Amino acid sequence: MITSSLTLCLAIGWVAKREDRDGLRPLTYCLALHALTYCLYALRGRIPDLLSVWVANVALVSAFSFLIHAVGVFLERRISRWVLLTPVAVVALGFAAFMSNISARMAINGAVFLVQELILLGHLARALRESRGRGIYLLTAGVFLFFLVLAITAIAELSGSERIQSITDPTLAQSLRFLSAFVSLNLVSLGFVLMTKERADERTRQMAMKDKLTDCWNRFRIEEVAQQEMLRLARYGTPVSLIMIDLDFFKAINDQHGHGVGDQILKDFAATVQSCIRNTDVLGRWGGEEFIVLLPASSYFVTAAIAERIRAAVETAEHANGIRITASLGFSSCQSSDSWDAWLARADLALYRAKAEGRNRVEAEMPLLSEDSPSAPGVARLIWSREFETGNRMLDQQHRQLFEQANQLLGAMTGGASRQQIADRVASFLLAMEEHMLDEEALLEKLDYPDCEEHQAQHRRLIERARSLLERYARNELDLAELLHFVIYEFSAQHLLIEDGKYAPFVQRLTLAGR
Structure with missing residues (x-):
């Protein structure tokens, strides 16, 4: 136990020494205190009880508090200091009062650890619903294993079937306690490290799918989300639409004002569009001055309204040097029989019509709808044709x-x-x-x-x-x-x-x- 704790402490501490955004540093303190606890346990009878009993158990409960803090840091949740410090204070005062009564100490220890484990499992249960990685499962398994054995040993102690006189008693309950602690130590540490690796991988993946200039998603991410939404449409019938946007006469802005100004306008434009769409919508830069908005769970008519809102917002926004721009937009809703290319092509054709008809306008994919509605194109009535x-x-x-x-x-x-x-x-x-x-x-x-x-x-x-x-x-x-x-x-x-x-x-x- 001592060797494992120190090895993991030094390895994880070395990784976390420069930067810690994921809770590895408090995990290092947890492992250091864990090693100290078992060093003091090993010296029981050869050093004063103040060290081998009182300091050892205060260190152990402090290690659990650091583990809870580490999980909170990783999950980006603020955990109250009272939650972290109260268990330490209870053990410190309780053990000081019952230094000569091992049963009382065991009861205090068991109760405090069970509360800490429940707090930790509560945070992990919420994280399991939000996480796709496997590290969280290892961590939860380690915590739950120790919780289970604590509960079993507490029942054994209360029922009188096991009476522990010393921490080194070779009873079944003690053996289970130490064995589960050893397994949990490794599961928790490996799970935590794997979680940080999975998060780092996800950050790298996110960076690889972002456009550096505008911070929008790139083509790869847009196509990935589009395929997911097309599968959802096929399975659940949930509508999904997309809007293609092209800035009007953007080349002239670059020629007249320079690419620096043009780049800033692209950033401002992306921010304007982002303010017009919902949190569930996905904005991506398709290339140059062309952008795409994917709108999950959005009907043809919802998309028409959002497209018009974007067009109006772009037209009224003022940029550096008093520059104003406009945009042309074309949109289409996915059909159950569509491929990605077919769906995109219809939106692209609608965008082409918007530019051909004078720019600064929204065009729909479906010519069967009349376009005499001022609020949203193509929603006035269906037009029958002999074709x-x-x-x-x-x-x-x-x-x-x-x-x-x-x-x-x-x-x-x-x-x-x-x-x-x-x-x-x-x-x-x-x-x-x-x-x-x-x-x-x-x-x-x-x-x-x-x-x-x-x-x-x-x-x-x-x-x-x-x-x-x-x-x-x-x-x-x-x-x-x-x-x-x-x-x-x-x-x-x-x-x-x-x-x-x-x-x-x-x-x-x-x-x-x-x-």
Whole structure:
């Protein structure tokens, strides 16, 4: 025990001697006091009891306090001095009062250690919910092991099955106590060192994914988050969108004012965008003066509002030398069938339209939405076009009717209708949607459409999601924006136009062939 404690103390102390942001220094003090405690225990009977009993146990409880402090430093949580010093004071005063009564001393020691262990386990339990690393598990296992043995030895002492007369008594309880202390010492120390290594690795990883100039995420991180959100969309149906932003005429600023001014404007611009988005949104620099904002759990219409907020904030911000800039923005929402490249390409195309139409504007990905709303582009109404026709009169008529119902629903949602009125309209819309799906499936089966089963599976997923959203909306668990996103974007845009559009050439060929 002494050798292990000193070895770990010297090794960890050498690592922490220059800089300690992770609690390694108080861990070093913990190990030093641990070594001192067992040195004094080993000398029991050959040195005064004041040293081998009183000083040894005060040192041991102080070691635990330093361990709690080390965990607090690592977790960046302030632990009260009273929590750290009260156990030391209780042991110091208690042992001074009961120097001749080992049972009383054991009871005091056990009670204090159990309280300290519970405090430590409480902090570790919270950390386990927040940590992805493995070091925290080793540390928690070490602490819990010692806690368990303390509880067992305390029960044995209280029940009278084990009576300890000296710290060196070779009883089963003492053997378990020392063995668990030795194992815990190594688990706690290795776990703590592994936690600091994992944190250092994470810091390095974070630095590697940050743009040095603007402190935004770089392309690697953006793509990583995007893939995670696409998986979440596929599994849970949670919408996710992205905004591409390009600074207008930025090259002219660099040419006229120099790259130093240009760099500062990029920093200011990033700060402006960051102030317009939510904590869950991810801002990244895609390259040069082009940026991307990923918006998890954001519908098409929420994204439209945020994009417009960014555009207005950029336009009104003033930079050094009185310089003002504008930005063009294009946005798109991810579709369940999208690849990252396809999703990004639609946002890029929308950005291209924004620049082509005069810059300092927001463009949406979907041309089917009219753009006569001053507050958010593309939310006024759905526009039917002959290019959406499948070639089957019944299906096209149903599609147009669904478009009209979606527009009526959109008008109710944006016109101040009550929740019950909106819920009733949505229920009516879903009924028409299901009837259309049944007719469509019957026709595709009759025509032997090759992907009929997959199309039917899409219908089942849409119906299930629609019913779930309506139930959550009725229980006041869902806001209007997500319901609107499903009706207008997921069903009307993605399914009616994109998925149904896939079978249109097949139906048209058979129609021309007379089937």
